[in-house]
Amino acid sequence: MTKSDAGRPHPCGPGTVLLKNVYHMLAYAFTALETGEHRRLAGEEFDHIHDLLAAILIEGLESQRRRGFERDYESFEEDLALVRGRIDPAATMRLGARRSRRVRCRYDERTENTVVNRILKTAARRLLLHGDVTRRRRARLKSVLLGIGNVEILSGEELRNLRWDTLPIHRGNRSYQLLMGVSRLVLDELLLSHVEGGLELADFLDPQALSALYERFVLAYFRRHHPGLRPAAPWVSGGIENAPAFLPGMHTDVVLTGPARTLIIDTKCHGRILGAHHDHKILSADNRNQIYGYVMHEAHDPRQRGREVEGMLLYAQTTVDPPLRETWIETGHRFHVRTLDLDQDFTGIASRLDEIAGLIKAARSGFPGCPW
Numbered sequence: 001m002t003k004s005d006a007g008r009p010h011p012c013g014p015g016t017v018l019l020k021n022v023y024h025m026l027a028y029a030f031t032a033l034e035t036g037e038h039r040r041l042a043g044e045e046f047d048h049i050h051d052l053l054a055a056i057l058i059e060g061l062e063s064q065r066r067r068g069f070e071r072d073y074e075s076f077e078e079d080l081a082l083v084r085g086r087i088d089p090a091a092t093m094r095l096g097a098r099r100s101r102r103v104r105c106r107y108d109e110r111t112e113n114t115v116v117n118r119i120l121k122t123a124a125r126r127l128l129l130h131g132d133v134t135r136r137r138r139a140r141l142k143s144v145l146l147g148i149g150n151v152e153i154l155s156g157e158e159l160r161n162l163r164w165d166t167l168p169i170h171r172g173n174r175s176y177q178l179l180m181g182v183s184r185l186v187l188d189e190l191l192l193s194h195v196e197g198g199l200e201l202a203d204f205l206d207p208q209a210l211s212a213l214y215e216r217f218v219l220a221y222f223r224r225h226h227p228g229l230r231p232a233a234p235w236v237s238g239g240i241e242n243a244p245a246f247l248p249g250m251h252t253d254v255v256l257t258g259p260a261r262t263l264i265i266d267t268k269c270h271g272r273i274l275g276a277h278h279d280h281k282i283l284s285a286d287n288r289n290q291i292y293g294y295v296m297h298e299a300h301d302p303r304q305r306g307r308e309v310e311g312m313l314l315y316a317q318t319t320v321d322p323p324l325r326e327t328w329i330e331t332g333h334r335f336h337v338r339t340l341d342l343d344q345d346f347t348g349i350a351s352r353l354d355e356i357a358g359l360i361k362a363a364r365s366g367f368p369g370c371p372w
């Protein structure tokens with residue numbers, strides 16, 4: 001990979017993404033914007049995504065070391081000369097039959113060997129072996145790993161059985177949230193490719209991975225900067241009665257609710273935006289029908305209380321499609337299509353998202369004079 005290719009996704013995916021913006025997206029998506037680490041890393045330049053991920057883990061590990069790594073109780077069972085915790089009578093009798101002077105004890109002990117610390121160490125060790133991580137950062141990784149020397153590496157089987165959605169993240173260890181997101185990008189099987197002799201990180205910007213990050217980032221941005229619009233990602237069910245069990249649900253990506261308007265945003269961050277139909281370039285019929293269905297069902301929800309319901313397809317800009325900024329009316333509802341260039345300075349990304357929020361913050365206006 002050349003420096004000019006750094007951060008590029010798969011050829012059929014979205015346009016290039018500045019690595020610095022990947023970090024901004026991660027930070028928003030995993031709510032870690034108030035930390036000094038965010039401000040430091042946002043000012044650095046990275047040529048490789050693996051080096052960026054290593055930098056995030058280094059800063060996070062050093063920060064955790066200063067505040068103290070999470071500790072929790074772990075159960076142990078040992079044959080001891082002195083009683084500790086609870087005695088296992090049956091096991092102790094078997095020991096006595098062998099004329100042992102020990103008792104089988106079961107006890108709990110606070111330890112740093114928690115699942116989140118084990119995930120952190122495993123991800124850091126994986127990056128330590130990656131060739132795209134600079135020598136200076138590998139040295140720092142080795143140093144911070146010494147601080148959790150008693151923490152065990154996850155086995156291959158443990159990684160395969162890991163349930164990321166049930167990790168014990170709570171108010172007391174919220175500082176781990178971004179680090180768990182980064183660790184998942186490093187360790188998740190979607191981002192790994194098996195090669196002869198071992199396991200190697202695949203291109204980070206896998207379409208599935210980037211699409212999920214993009215969706216979560218857009219929602220998190222609106223929640224942080226436009227909380228008055230009540231950003232959410234609800235299920236749409238208006239207008240449905242006596243639905244059979246096999247009818248699939250409709251889960252939105254982002255919904256913004258203003259005084260007079262509701263905007264449903266469907267984020268798209270993979271594949272081509274425009275397809276060919278004879279001699280014309282057209283939007284994907286599936287994408288169009290999806291946002292249309294969301295809008296029509298939400299418009300029938302009595303909780304809208306007379307608000308205008310609008311829909312938007314928000315695409316990550318690709319290298320092969322033109323920028324899009326279009327609005328039309330269909331069956332009495334406004335529909336928009338926008339592209340968001342992830343290869344620009346982050347202030348430009350923020351400005352475009354703020355403009356989208358302005359769609360429903362603005363007073364009701366007639367369509368012909370509306371700049372959107």
